[in-house]
Amino acid sequence: MPPPPHLLKINLSWLPLVLLLLLNLFSLALCVSVITHLPGFRGRLPFYLETGYVSVDEEKGVELFYYFITSERSPSEDPVLLWLTGGPGCSAFSGLVDEIGPLKFVKSPYNGSLPNLVYFPDSWTKVANIIFLDSPVGTGFSFSASPEGYYVGDLSSSMQVHSFIIKWFIDHPQFLSNPFYVSGDSYAGKLVPLIAQIISEGTNYGNDLVLNLKGYLIGNPATGEKIDQNSKVPYAHGVGIISDQIYELVQRHCEGEDYKHPCNVLCAKMLDTVEELISKVQKTNILEPKCPRASPKPKSKVERMYVGIRYRELLGPPEPPPSFKCRTYVHLLNYYWANSKSTQEALHVKKGTVREWQRCNDDLPYTKDLHSSIKHHLNLTSRGYRALVYSGDHDLVVPFLGTQEWVRSLNFPIVSDWRSWNFGGQSAGFTITYSNNMTFATVKGAGHTAPEYRPKECLAMIRRWLSLKPL
Template sequence: MSKFFFLSFLSSICIVLGVSVLTKAAPRDALITFLPGFNGSFPSKHYSGYMTVGDTPPQNLFYYFAESEREPSKDPVVLWLNGGPGCSSMDGLVYEHGPFNFVAGNTRSSLPTLHLNEYSWSKVSNIIYLDSPCGVGFSYSNDTRTYESSDLEAATYTHKFLLEWFKEYPEFSSNPFYVAGESYAGVYVPTLASEIVNGTAICSVMFELWNIQIETDRQKGYMVGNGVTDPEFDDNALVPFVHGMGLISDTMFEEVDAACAGNYHSSPGERCNKMIQKVLDGLNVYDILEPCFHNPNVEEDGNGNNSLPISFRQLGITERPLPVRKRMFGRAWPFRAPVGDGIVTPWPQLISNFEVECTNDRVASVWLNDRNVRNAIHAAPVTEIGEWTICCELSFDHNAGSMIPYHKNLTAHGFRVLIFSGDHDMCVPFTGSQAWTRSLGYKVVDEWRPWRSSADQVAGYVQEYSNNLTFLTIKGAGHTVPEYKPREALDFYSRWLEGKPI
């Protein structure tokens, strides 16, 4: 089964294999030699820059690549994608599992201080952070019409990026390869995996030459965290999740259920919309344990509007030595709009709002818009492409439909798949992910059980299915799991990559 995945991936790098890959090393002009705000030695080599893909017109896709701090020549290569659609993967680098922790400066405009992150995913893997699609983060084109994208087009151009990336970094072409992401990357990841599969016929002769090695030691796969998957499963999970977590009363649940006729996905009528807004009021949808700050321009210090007592919020406190960032998305949101509707937004009543409440991204914005930082990471200057923002407004066509057929096809052909969910995320509730993974109809090979962290504490729950499918929850984590639970995130990430039981 593992052979199929590796053959699929070889199709995306077969051009590389034909140009003497072992004689070429990573590009020197992409090497990062220093980072403003950080004093000390890098834990591994870091590279960043642009890969130009396509020709009508070309797209300049920005990446940040951190080599593994363990054995870069042998450890997996992981492509990380943040969601939105329209959100930068620098989000993952700065706030989640990058090599550094960022501590805010003393003033709103001063640069943050960087310290090594003991829970970085680069501890056990080579990891590429990619700004995709074009127009997101630092990625740009000289023709802004390319900022109109879709599920399938994003997969095509990310695949093209990988072709170019492995040409530039051929020494990693034989490493195990995985795709990972969160939120709307629940669409990006399986569509990209399918795009890679579609190229398998290109290098059939080369596949035969690699046959023995592939069969014995090349298992590949993908992982998705709190990922958008299917509109009915995702959207219909929200109100029952809120009720189950004790955030609305039985009476309110009965009222909203009646108003929406039990169907929260299609939002039938004004009464349903108003009731859903009432359910959301005062809550941070990305983590129900975190306070909701309604004015993103006000400095967050823990005194914002919050409907939950401090003692309850402490259950979700992060181990990470920096203030947990409160903003993850602008107008873009992980819920799906109907095909062709463009901007993603969770519910009709929120369409008029560009800024989503409970959010602020000062640390990343200050650092990534600093001229010296941009020079250091080889990003285009503000004068050329504008300021970096965590998320941008895209015209986006949701033309891939439900991801369930994608998962069904990929798992049937040998992909190892990990679906993980922070169990306090209201944006894409774990109950919806649990329901759709079960709906695939695979045999349960390891029944629902607790899994323990490296601190020997129950960190969540796991259920394993046949066809190499695993569903995992992380106790007390919000929408961006590694941000809230960095130790536990590194625990399950490293175990799964190594094929160990979680």
Template sequence: MNSIGLDGFLLLLLLLLFSNGAPQAIIKTLPGYSGNLPFKLETGYIGVGENEEIQLFYYFMESESNPNMDPLLLWMAGGPGCSGLYSIVYDIGPCTLDVENFDGSLPSIILKPYSWTKVANIIFIDAPVGTGFSYANTSRGYSSSDIKSTKDIFTFLRKWLLNHPMFIKNRLYIAGESYGGKLVPMVAMEILRGNEERLQPQMSFQGYIIGNGLTDSNIDFNARIPYAHRMALISDEYFELAKISCDGKYYNHDPNNVQCTYALQRIQECLSRINEVQILEPSCANSAPKPDEFGWPQTFLKDNSIDHLVLPTAKQDCHVPNYVVSNNWANDRTVQEALYIRKGTITRWRTCYNGISYKQNVESALEYHKILIKKGCHVLVFNGDHDMAAPYMGPLKWIRILNLTTDDDWRPWLVNGQVAGYTERYNKNDFNLTFVTVKGAGHSASWYKPKECLTMFHRWLSRHPL
């Protein structure tokens, strides 16, 4: 049997093994929405780990354009520990929940016109284990880490594709936001290694996307104070004092450095009432129950979590926070029955963080990007320019470290004739990276500027200049 025949035989064998191995359901109606859903939704579990002790839950939404030809996107939310439902409702999905009219009862579902499902098939995953509706059959199974979660997600993707062979040939992109951005290049590396080792199925991997993401703690967190200075939130004097006394190291600074500590205290006083995920929005932190821990080490900010997100509002007052609404909806018994959630597998669903045991054992994902440069990838990195939690200056710094060649200088990109942000493009051999700022957006960019972000995504997918 030649190598091509052997590959085909192995794929057929795997398809037979897994074709009925993972229960999945097509969801046509959902509580809170009147009538049939206008998009195709599938939910299910995929078993990974030893003896499949970990059951990862997913939401799959087909492209509303041409699912057979449009790319397949695996999307990872932030946290670590934010559910895929978070990304659907508050980010790039086709529907959200009615916050304005929420009265404590079951929230209504509202359709969104600028979902990324307009042009792509998207898998939203509840990962790591313990997130959302994902669960483990053993207490040991709930322990996870950057490295373990990456391997679990790769195994999940292999099995998902074997259960959905019609999508194996679709162009594949790995995407994530916030903390998920750190795992994106790690999962990409697993896919490339798997393809090189002739693991089945052979994936049509094209590249990856990072939105408002974490890459390297020292780079990303150290960018916050220069960003605050650039946005006129701290004075020249405070910034220069911190820059000199801290030697530019504001994150994990030396506690014995009295001058540095003093400078950071003065800066903290200036920033303590700023909403770091969108500096133009009112700070309503005390009105929302927040996840207990997002794993972002504490620095000078009162709340260092990138993933603490408050819904934007046209009014300059506090409003019902998103976690209350999504928690109410997802914990409703009729909703869980409609989604085919296995009974008795979770106690209470949370939008973000569900008491997971997670070890951050990869401080920087920069080395993964350096290796991926040699493999040839199509990459998109974007940031809202009013996000102080994950400021755009962080990615610009680590992109420069990659020593790429600039082939399209910094310039505005337009939507309907208006400046939607700024972009710069880099390349090296077959590796190309497009960096984008989204004007006026916070964390995450697509919630604040959905039309602009869908336009950005569509143009980038089409290999058209932004």
């Protein structure tokens, strides 16, 4: 196994960056640890894993936690992906073990012992170096030393991610020449184009620090537009959840309305009917059993203050826990593993900074102040940056119909029209490519989010796209 990138000899051409790093050591406040073993995983990790903190707001003491895994193919040449998970408030660890990373939990009934991890071969680290970032602050193991630090929103947290990535690359200059992509899914899909645009407007930061930003990729992405919510009705109609009559009445009474905030009584009444019918299925994948979300819930309405944000009175898993047959059961294993003292010591989590790790923290005082990401998509793709937008076609959280609609609204000419893309001799979904380097693809049979349901197909998709090949 080659030595990890941190141990590679630095060429003298990097001397200005090294001096810059030394001069700004205290302001950067990077705390980095190389992890070779993890609780629950047998033997040494077969890949390079690094964890660490980066200070993004010194005044308020905000530090973002990350996991970095180098490519298992060619770390010095393969792209670097910054990965953000949705929510807002869902830990990037979920992306690592549930979606695109090289670890998976062994799904077995929880018996009080630490859940086991195994190597997962269909990881995107087969073709890319990936930074899994806990953002916004209060997500996963990211924290603020002051209560005020937790009060962020779409715009301010995106600026903090920008600060993170600049400092991270200063500390990892050996990756500056690699192609760099901002990526994420679900709610993070709304923020990714904004973050990419912020980076694109200052790719040259002086002192020889030039980021090789090539584009971005988003899965099952939110936009902030009413498109996301409104597309649930035609999708539910198309898959037989609502009838022709209900669909027609919604069209009649809700024309021009925002389905999330209807203004007339008849529209609101019909949308209540639609929501009642949709509630009978699993929104993340309409073909799977309906299951509760496996995240801790409050056991009382008593609030306890801890470093400025609300935490649950008692720690513990959801009640009742999801059935073992549910896909969300593995999220319960995430919870027990990440809250283990031995786990946090192995990951070098700073003691006392996070009272309870949650896969998705719903208690953050977070402001959704980016009303739409469409303009950022248009800005970036018009300037030549590459974009991959993909959707699981069984997702009712952010249906592909709405995603396809806003992609079309950009009005770029079609280069390669709607066609099947294949894996293993079978159709894995459908795709279309536009002249602005934007590719849209569906992943057949996948839900919210696609790699969790179709990992082999999604690895093939990302391998081809990163290699500048047609899907």
